[in-house]
Amino acid sequence: MENLYSYDYQFRLIVVGDSTVGKSSLLRTFCDGMFSPDPDPTVGVDFNVRIVEIKPGVKVKLQLWDTAGQERFRSITRAYYRNSVGVLLIYDTTNYVSFTHVTNWLNDARQQIEPYHCVFLLVGTKIDRESERQVSTEEGKAFADFHDISFIETSSKSSLYVQEAFAMIAREIYDLLIEGRIHVQKGWDGVKPGPNTNNPNQNQPIDITQNSETRRSGCCGSSAS
Numbered sequence: 001m002e003n004l005y006s007y008d009y010q011f012r013l014i015v016v017g018d019s020t021v022g023k024s025s026l027l028r029t030f031c032d033g034m035f036s037p038d039p040d041p042t043v044g045v046d047f048n049v050r051i052v053e054i055k056p057g058v059k060v061k062l063q064l065w066d067t068a069g070q071e072r073f074r075s076i077t078r079a080y081y082r083n084s085v086g087v088l089l090i091y092d093t094t095n096y097v098s099f100t101h102v103t104n105w106l107n108d109a110r111q112q113i114e115p116y117h118c119v120f121l122l123v124g125t126k127i128d129r130e131s132e133r134q135v136s137t138e139e140g141k142a143f144a145d146f147h148d149i150s151f152i153e154t155s156s157k158s159s160l161y162v163q164e165a166f167a168m169i170a171r172e173i174y175d176l177l178i179e180g181r182i183h184v185q186k187g188w189d190g191v192k193p194g195p196n197t198n199n200p201n202q203n204q205p206i207d208i209t210q211n212s213e214t215r216r217s218g219c220c221g222s223s224a225s
């Protein structure tokens, strides 16, 4: 069993996208290894935790906020962006309309999160339903490239690339942290140091002032103090 008290950093991630695109299913597969063909729609916001080893000897606790896609919960969802360091933008590869709405989710997230740093990952779900596909891999990739963010396609039903999706965004955040482009800040819960003591950087805020001109793929915002 995972030791929930042994980790180097905590990253807070939020999962957003239209209703029924498979946000909760993605988290359930990732956190519990289970898939349900008939889950309840999310009401407001749900919360999951999982510790992952993103590099040999580096453990990160992922605090995962699962949001409701339904419009009536939108104001609740917005309140959770600000304290997130990563956003998984989800669409359903068998539902073109959900893909066209990703721009709105991206803009909404950017608006709420700035001036804090954030890493985005575009995730196309349900690739086990290949015969019903409406959004090609190329279209997903082109959107991600245009917005300078990472991209992956998954199936929660068959577990395909689910672990990889979370590892991808966690590693990207960690690399930015180590490079000093994201840092631990008081009053912001996106990244927090963990209780492990073997990481020399963990208890001190990282000074990014010397690097604040540079931006990296998928990273938005500037230094907030």
Ligand SMILES: Nc1nc2c(ncn2[C@@H]2O[C@H](COP(=O)(O)OP(=O)(O)OP(=O)(O)O)[C@@H](O)[C@H]2O)c(=O)[nH]1
Binding pocket: 017, 018, 019, 020, 021, 022, 023, 024, 025, 026, 036, 037, 038, 039, 040, 041, 042, 043, 067, 068, 069, 070, 125, 126, 127, 128, 129, 154, 155, 156, 157, 158
């Ligand atoms: N075949 C297949 N079905 C999936 C997959 N992921 C989710 N589904 C199905 O899609 C439907 C919606 O899944 P949810 O995970 O509840 O969707 P959601 O995005 O959390 O929806 P809201 O909570 O309403 O925002 C369910 O019937 C799931 O079983 C997948 O990878 N493959």
Ligand SMILES: [Mg+2]
Binding pocket: 023, 024, 025, 040, 041, 042, 066, 067, 068, 069
């Ligand atoms: Mg849900």
